[in-house]
Amino acid sequence: MxxxxxxxxxxxxxxxxxxxxxxxxxxxxxxxxxxxxxxxxxxxxxxxxxxxxxxxxxxIKEAKLVTGFFESHRNGFGFVIPDSPKERDIFIPPHATMGAMHADRVIARLEQSRKREGRIIRIIERAVKKIVGKIEKSGQIFYIQPRKKNISQQIVVAPGDIKIKPGDIVLAEITTYQPMVAKIVKVFEKPKTPREDLEILIYEYELPKKFPKDVVNASEKLFLKGISKTEFKNRVDLRELPTVTIDGENAKDFDDAVSIKKTRNGFILWVHIADVSHYVKWDSPLDIEARKRGTSVYLPDRVIPMLPHELSENLCSLLPKTPRLTFTVEMHFNKLGERKQSLFYPSIIQTMERMTYTSVKKILIDRDSEEIKKYKALVPHFEKMAELCEILKSKRKKRGSLDFDLPEPEVLLDIKGDPMGIIKAERNLAHFIIEEFMIAANEAVAEFLYSKDVPCLYRVHEEPETNKIQYLTKIIKNLGILKEDLKPSEFHEFIEVVKETPYEEIVNYLILRSLKQARYSPENVGHFGLASECYTHFTSPIRRYPDLVVHRILKEFLKKGKISKERKKELEKILPDIAIYSSRMERRADDVERDAIEIMRAWFMKDKIGEEFEGRVTMVTPEGLRVRLEDYYIEGFLPVSYMTDDFYQFDDKRYCLTGFKRKRKFTIGTPLKVILSKVSIEEREIIFELL
Structure with a gap:
């Protein structure tokens, strides 16, 4: 039935x-x-x-209910993020969560339309089945204090055989949710190294530690078979085209390569993507496991891949000077950067070099003579890429795309895997080249499938909520760089206004925090951040499952010239669930990667207690200040109770902490000097006191 x-x-x-x-x-x-x-x-x-x-x-719609994911806050309240991107988030007060935990799939009833406030009436699926936390004791009862800060519940320990004591870090399986009770599965030894701490993190997020046997067998079979010449049939042979990959120094999964040609009218850009769908078929063991993982997870010392190494780092990876099966997006641009034609076809390529962002920067920016000599044949191609990149980037900014250039933390490891530095991973022109070319390819694919009315997984990004914009405006006004209210349509202009000023990073960070998280959806509602009417993810099928799905759909349409009514119904049935689950797995990966950085920061700072640092305020709360250091790309917390030179009060109108006697004021961007007071490896916390 x-x-x-x-x-x-x-x-x-x-x-x-x-x-x-x-x-x-x-x-x-x-x-x-x-x-x-x-x-x-x-x-x-x-x-x-x-x-x-x-x-x-x-x-559900008849009952005026909303299905979505619950995002919880440590103070007990949260938000339901609706499955449909056309619906706004619903605020859930602490008394109306029904015991839902972070990332649970829920049904909520909207009770106050104007305030967009509601209550959870049903939990469809529990996201958290296992928990990592510290054992505490009250009377004769043991309970677990979860390490995840967005889980506010304390969990009672069920009687069991495993002996525990207060202070132990444990892995427990939740047996009942109301009341919250869990059974101890494993007691961890106190981590002695960052690597051991990351192992606990892997358990905490229930990340897969190895591939199932049938998946390993399937990948090994494909690897041993390799690429035969019979697989070159019905593919456009582009091996003579000068082609390169450009990635980070430590990358191993090369899923995109680029080629360029300048014409009388503009440019031809080829974006070649690893043809993963050739090897990973719908509902095969490899596909089922990839769908389950959703995405590769990148930790400072390792990668937990979506696909086995035989595929992700070899057969599908676009290795240098090696024939590889690809799916090419060929785009013809005029001199103004307008895309006049797009072609999509299976291809075979052979890259000339495996380039790094650093190397390309040396050629284009530093004009390094040795690097230019080493890659002499490719230098003209890099110069054409830079030229087209600037044209595309300028065009995208004019249409309202948000051009954030926020630095990311990069952990430098020694030979033992311990952090020896945490720095800003600056992006350069080479990063921008690849970024612009991938955006162009993703848009071309999305627009093509949309124009043909083919069901697809879109990458969507809605406008920020009104309350977030009001909050953002209030903070920026307090900084003295804004007089009138800020509208979402003006974000891109304001980012340009503060560029190369002391407020640039702070403003970019604040605007980014006000935005919703991009996600996957079978409904095309556009991408606010990129100011794109139609966008998808196509360019990373080795490490993102939605890209693999889009490859299959595009390839199927091109092969048959149409999508039958029956097939269309099949896709419309499965795509919503894939979109919801893939978005969830992406958020999990983001959370893991953020926590991994926090772990590395804590281990790096643990021997520096008592040292003085210069920093800058990145967030203000009634409880204290979030401070980022100047010497290292590290953040910590400065509690109000550690600011002993005065009695500080929080001013929510001006968004600052002000001293009662001396009137010293701290707001976002304020420079200050601090002493490292405490580092907690267990809590992943860095605590400063005011100098």
Whole structure:
């Protein structure tokens, strides 16, 4: 019994229906009613229908309910991020969370439309099944204090065989959620190195430690087979085209390469992407595992890949001077950077060199004679790339794209894997070249599939919420660099105004914090950050599952020249679930990577207690200041209680802390000197006191 027909019937009924009414409408025999129960249960789990207190079934939209993910705050409240990108987030006060935890999939009822406030009425799927935390004791009861800061609940330990004591770091499996009870699975030894701490983090986020046997066998079989000449058939042979990959020094999974040619009218740009879909077929063991992982996770000392190494670092990776199967996006631009033609086809390439961002920068910016001599044949190509990059970047900025240039932290490791420095990973022209070319390819693919009315996974990014814009405006006004209210349509202009001023990084950071998180959706609502009407992810199929899906859809359409009605229905059925799950896995990867940096920062600073540092305020709260150091790309917290030179009060109108006697004021961007007071490896906290 198909769920779509049952769902369609419930939607069209216009009233809540009983099990008998549904069964009678489909003329089901007694033997078939068991299947109907199973189908209705599946629709309930998927969040597509609801069962009310009288046991009647009705569609979610009819009940004015919203399905989405819960984002919790350590203070107990949270937000439901709706599955549909057309709906705004719903604020959930602490008393209305129904015990939902961070990243749970939930159904919420909107109770105050104007304030966009509601309550969770059902938890569809639990995201957190295992927990890592510290054992604490109250009377005779042991409980776990979770390490994740967005989990506010304390979890009672169920009686078990494993001996524990206060202070132990444990892995526990949640057995019941109301009340919250967990069974101890593992007691960790106190980590002696950052690597051991990262191992605990992997358990904390339930990241896969190895691939299943059938996946390993499938990847090894493909690897041993290699690439045969029969696979070159029906592919455009581009091996004579001067082609390069440009990546970081430590990259191993090269999934994109580029070629360029200057013409009388403009440029031809080829973006070649590893043809992962040639090896990883729908619903194969490799595909099922890749879908489950969703994305590769990059930690300072390792990568947890979406695909086995035989594929991600060899057969699919665009290794230098080696024939590789690719999917090419060929784009013809005029001199103004307008795309006049796009072609998509399976191809075969052979890169001339494996270039790094550093090397290309030496050629184009530093004009390093040795580097120019080493890559003499490619230098003209890099110069053309730089020229087209500037044209595309300028065009994108004019249409309203937000051109953030925020530095990322880079952890420098010694031979033992310990952090010996944490610096700003500055981006250069070479980064911008690849970024612009990938954006262009992603837009070309998205616009093509959209124009053909082919179901697709889009990369969407909605406008920020009104309350976030008001909050942002209030802070920036207090900095004295804004007089009127800021509108989302003016963000890109304001970013340009503060460029190369002392406020540049702070303003970029604040605007970025006010934005929603981009995600995947079968609905095209555009990409606010890129000011793009139609955008997808196509350029990284080795490390992102949605890209692999888009490859398959595009390849299928090009091969058949159309998508049949039946196939269209199949895609429309599976794409929403893939979009929701992939977005969730992406958020998990972001959280893991952020926590891994926090771990490295704590280990790096632990021997520097008592040392003095210069820093700058990046956030102000009633509890204290978030401070980033000048010498290292490290942030820590300065509690108000450690600011002993005065009594400081929080001014929420001016968004600052002001001394009661001396009137010394701290707001975002204020420079200050601090002493490192405390480092907690367990809590991943760095605490400063005011000098």
């Amino acid at each position: 198909k769920g779509e027909s049952i769902l369609e019937f419930i939607k069209k009924s216009g009233k809540p229906l009983s099990f008998k009414e549904i069964s009678d409408a489909f003329g089901l025999k007694a033997s078939e009613r068991k299947k109907l129960k199973y189908t209705l249960k599946e629709l309930l789990v998927q969040g597509k229908i609801l069962r009310n207190r009288k046991g009647l079934y009705l569609p």
